[in-house]
Each structure stands twice: as structure tokens, then as C-alpha cells.
Amino acid sequence: MNTLENNAFFWQKLDTLYLSSKLIVDRPKGTCHYKYSNLVYPVDYGYLNDTTGSDQAPIDVFRGSVKSNLIQAVVVSADILKKDCEVKLLVGCSEEEERKILEFLNQTEFQKAILVRRGKEVPEWAVND
Template sequence: MSFWTHLDTLVSQHRIIIDRPKGTAHPRYPDSIYPYDYGYLENTTGGDGHGIDIWRGSQPTETVQAIICTIDLQKANNEIKIIIGCAPEEINTIHSYHCTFDQQGLLIRRT
């Protein structure tokens, strides 16, 4: 199986928990508004010790379309963010959300 197939399997085998719906503020940074649904995969472990992060856009698919590899200087960690159900412009918006002063993201699109 390929990297992308493994990610699809991970998403299909773990419930998506959206704990930060589109339009809500970040709990520690109230000026940072989530442009799309953001959450994690239940019973998984990401780079921060919590569930693997996932973004869900407006499209009805749960096939993994892209990932963003992030480096966060404030937290001194790195993570991946899985992206599903997004139109191309939604993926770009999510990528921009992860490119701030303390955090940078590398977008890798599924081909």
C-alpha cells in the first residue's frame, strides 16, 4: 500500500472528532478563527501526543487529499495535519492558516 492509502485507511478506521468547528476561535488565540472544521482522529497519537489532526472542508468525501507538515517554534514540535473534503481553494486557505510567524507548514498534495 502507498502512503496515501495508509492515510485513507487510518481515516476510515478512526472516528473524526471535530472539536473546533468552522468559524470558531482558537481557545488560546481568540483572533485566530478556524476557516473550516478542525479536529482529530480518535484513538490516534500525533506529534503533540494528542490525536492526529484533521481538517474537513465543504466536500462530502473522506479521501485524504493532502497533508500539511508543520513546525511550531512556540510549541517546539512538528505535526502533520490531514486534509479531507476540500476544494482546491479550501486547501490553500488551510495552508495559509498554518503559515504564521511561529509556525510554518509544508503542503503536500496527493497526486
């Protein structure tokens, strides 16, 4: 059994959220983190206006240099200082940008993140969804 059951319908829902919301980039590429000046954003970072993520704030987005309007991956982070887990969307990121985002999110001992790439599979149980 796979450790991850990918579902194409999940990615379609994320695409709909992204395409039906306005992306606000409030931390352009190269900007320092507002609290930790040693953390520099490797790509544009922002949020989807009028959405709500698990932290009750808008859904976060990393926007890379590739022209695309599809969600290609998500990163899931666990932060022991904030005592939370968050999901952030990746749009238009090259493989190198994905690597830099993971480095950015994993550089402290307090937060670690994983990347989940978009899949095309539809599990048998989801066919009647």
C-alpha cells in the same frame, strides 16, 4: 530527482487510518482558536479518536465542504514556540479551502506550514512493499 517522493501506498495507509477511526470535530468552521482569538478556523477541525500523532495527541484533521472520505493532502507545520513539527490531514477540501488552511497555519511568525498533495505514483523501491 524530485524533492518529494510520493507513494500511493502511504496515502492508502492514511485512508485506512481515517476510515477506521471516528472523526471528532471540536472546532467547527468559524470558531476562534482557544488561545489566540485572532485565529479563526477556515474549515471544520478536529481529530481522529483512538489515534496518536507525533505530538502524542490524536491525529489532527481539517474537514472541508467537499464530500469525500479520502485523504487528499497533508500539511506539515513547524512551530518554534512549541518546538515541534506536526502533520495534519486534509479531507474534502476545495482548492480555496486548502489555500485558507495554509493562510491560517502561516499567519504567525512562530509557525509555518507546507502542503503535500496526494500522489498516485509508486516508487520503484516500494513495488515489493
